[in-house]
Every structure is written in C-alpha cells, then in structure tokens.
Amino acid sequence: MTNLIKSLKQDVRFANDILFLAANAPYYLIFKTTNYCWYKCPHCCEKSGPNNEKTYIPQETIFEILTQAKQDPKFINEVVFTGGEIFSAYKFGDKQYIQNILRFAIDNKIGVDIKTNAGWANTSFGKEIFDDLRKIITETRTNKLEFPKLQISLSLDNYHTNCFKNNFKIIQELAGLPVLIHLSSFVGQEELVAKFEKQLSKKLKTYELVAFGQNSKKSYTGINEQMLYYSSFATLFDGGRAAKIPGAYNTEYPQFTFIQPDGNRLLKLVAFDNFGRVTLGENSGRKIMTPYIDEYKKTKTLPQIFKDLNSAALKEVLYFIYYDRIFNSLSK
Numbered sequence: 001m002t003n004l005i006k007s008l009k010q011d012v013r014f015a016n017d018i019l020f021l022a023a024n025a026p027y028y029l030i031f032k033t034t035n036y037c038w039y040k041c042p043h044c045c046e047k048s049g050p051n052n053e054k055t056y057i058p059q060e061t062i063f064e065i066l067t068q069a070k071q072d073p074k075f076i077n078e079v080v081f082t083g084g085e086i087f088s089a090y091k092f093g094d095k096q097y098i099q100n101i102l103r104f105a106i107d108n109k110i111g112v113d114i115k116t117n118a119g120w121a122n123t124s125f126g127k128e129i130f131d132d133l134r135k136i137i138t139e140t141r142t143n144k145l146e147f148p149k150l151q152i153s154l155s156l157d158n159y160h161t162n163c164f165k166n167n168f169k170i171i172q173e174l175a176g177l178p179v180l181i182h183l184s185s186f187v188g189q190e191e192l193v194a195k196f197e198k199q200l201s202k203k204l205k206t207y208e209l210v211a212f213g214q215n216s217k218k219s220y221t222g223i224n225e226q227m228l229y230y231s232s233f234a235t236l237f238d239g240g241r242a243a244k245i246p247g248a249y250n251t252e253y254p255q256f257t258f259i260q261p262d263g264n265r266l267l268k269l270v271a272f273d274n275f276g277r278v279t280l281g282e283n284s285g286r287k288i289m290t291p292y293i294d295e296y297k298k299t300k301t302l303p304q305i306f307k308d309l310n311s312a313a314l315k316e317v318l319y320f321i322y323y324d325r326i327f328n329s330l331s332k
C-alpha cells in the first residue's frame with residue numbers, strides 16, 4: 001500500500017505537470033485535411049484509404065483558425081498540412097485548394113510543412129502540381145538569403161508504394177529551388193534511406209551544410225544550389241492499422257508525450273481533422289480530443305477550443321490515474 005501511495009503521489013505530480021503544460025505550452029497547428037488516400041498502407045495510423053470520403057477541411061476553416069492563431073502569442077507560427085493524401089485534391093479537380101492554403105499561410109508569415117505520400121509525382125496530373133509548387137516557392141520568396149518558407153515532407157519506408165521512385169522524382173523536379181525537403185522513415189529502416197541518399201548524390205549536386213538557429217544548430221544537405229534536405233527516423237506506434245504490425249510501439253493509454261522538446265522549448269501539437277475533431281498530441285492510443293464544430297455547425301473560436309481541450313486533458317489524466325493506476329493495481 002505504501003508503494004501504491006508513493007507512486008500515486010508521483011502520478012499526481014506528473015498529471016499536474018501535464019495539465020499545466022497543456023494549458024500553457026506554446027503550440028503549432030496540424031490540419032489533417034482529408035482522410036482520403038489512394039494508398040492503404042498497413043502502417044497507417046489514420047486508417048486512410050481509397051474508400052474513405054473525398055472531402056477536405058474547408059479552406060475558410062483553415063484561414064479562420066490560422067488568423068486567430070496569429071493573434072495568440074503561444075502560437076509558434078508553424079503549420080503542417082497533411083491527410084490522408086492532401087494532393088488528392090488535384091485528382092478530384094480542385095486545383096486551387098492547396099495553392100490557396102499554402103499561400104495564405106506563407107503570406108501570413110507562418111512556416112509551412114506539407115506532407116505527401118508522393119504518389120502523384122509520376123502521374124498525368126503530377127506536372128500540374130510541380131508547376132504550381134514551383135510558382136508558390138518562387139513567388140512567395142522575398143529575400144534571396146532567407147531560409148525556405150516551405151517544407152515538403154516525404155516518407156521513405158517499407159510500407160509506401162513506389163516511394164523510392166516517387167520521392168526521387170519530387171526532389172529532382174524541385175531541385176534548385178529554395179524549398180526544404182524532409183525525408184521521414186522509421187527506426188530500423190536506415191539502410192533504405194542510405195541507399196536513397198547515395199542515389200541523390202550520384203544524380204544531383206549535393207553538399208553538406210550547417211544552419212545555426214537561436215539555440216541550436218542543424219545539419220542539412222544542400223541540393224543544386226538552394227534546396228535543403230534532411231532525414232529523420234520515427235518510432236512506429238500501434239495506432240490505426242499499425243496495430244497489426246509486429247513490434248509497433250504500444251500506446252494503449254493516452255499519449256502524454258505531446259509535449260515535444262524543441263531546443264530549449266516545450267511544444268505541443270494541436271491537430272484538426274476532417275471529421276470536425278481537434279486532438280492534443282500524438283495520433284496513437286486514447287486521444288485527448290474535442291469537436292471544433294459547435295451545435296450550430298460553426299467553427300468554435302480558438303480560446304473555446306483550448307478550453308475544451310484542457311477539459312479533455314483533465315478527463316484523460318483522471319482516467320489514466322484512477323482507472324489505470326488505482327483500479328488496475330487494486331484488481332491485480
């Protein structure tokens with residue numbers, strides 16, 4: 001019993017820290033714009049696929065949330081646009097959606113990361129996407145010396161169909177432009193990335209660079225003058241379809257790791273999806289989540305969304321402590 005009380009005290013302290021950070025930590029925004037994807041990868045934590053709705057978070061909703069966030073000193077001025085597969089909008093005839101949201105964010109001086117499965121790179125509509133991306137990258141550039149405003153995140157792993165060929169095509173088409181390319185893979189698949197990078201350095205002019213930030217320095221590969229490239233390796237969580245992959249990291253309980261250290265800062269991510277829900281933190285396990293659409297089908301204000309998220313965080317923390325720690329310990 002003494003041990004249980006001791007560990008409970010620790011849990012309560014931990015819970016207090018989480019709730020404090022949930023309410024006060026600076027944040028960046030993610031828009032999971034659609035749940036449609038032309039692939040159905042076995043590791044997809046979003047359970048995206050070709051049979052899901054071909055609908056997208058309306059651009060007006062994104063503009064409204066970003067505009068409010070710009071007034072909030074806790075917003076770190078960074079946004080991620082992802083899916084499902086966001087570039088599928090082109091496939092279904094909407095050629096403006098991506099251009100509009102990218103330009104809106106960049107014009108408002110928000111750093112943008114757009115994530116794609118690259119499956120469009122070698123398709124008939126790929127050329128149109130490349131043309132639009134080239135225009136956005138060059139037209140939104142104001143100063144030749146500034147760091148790229150747009151990051152394109154690609155995935156290279158054993159799950160994404162044709163990712164080697166499609167990612168290569170994207171880098172080749174955009175090489176020479178001031179854009180940041182992030183290649184993400186999974187721990188244990190380092191060889192695949194090494195092979196890809198070897199191919200890059202054979203076909204394109206690459207060189208090593210170090211960029212100094214306020215409190216950090218980061219290494220990049222420069223490609224054909226202005227493109228910057230880096231890679232990273234993530235842990236595979238057992239959310240969504242990944243639950244069936246042996247070795248996927250177990251996340252039965254809420255992910256309190258939504259606070260990510262960034263240099264000397266603690267950050268949280270706030271993710272809006274196409275089902276009208278907003279989540280604090282990672283994709284996996286139980287979610288700290290609330291609707292961002294009210295009963296009148298209107299988007300809630302950002303302060304209201306944060307108030308609701310903080311209540312959701314409190315509920316999850318209580319569930320975690322009282323159900324998992326106490327109930328489960330006593331019933332063993």
Ligand code: SF4
Binds near residue numbers: 085
């Ligand atoms: S992991 Fe990405 S590419 Fe694969 S199904 Fe999910 S959204 Fe689509």
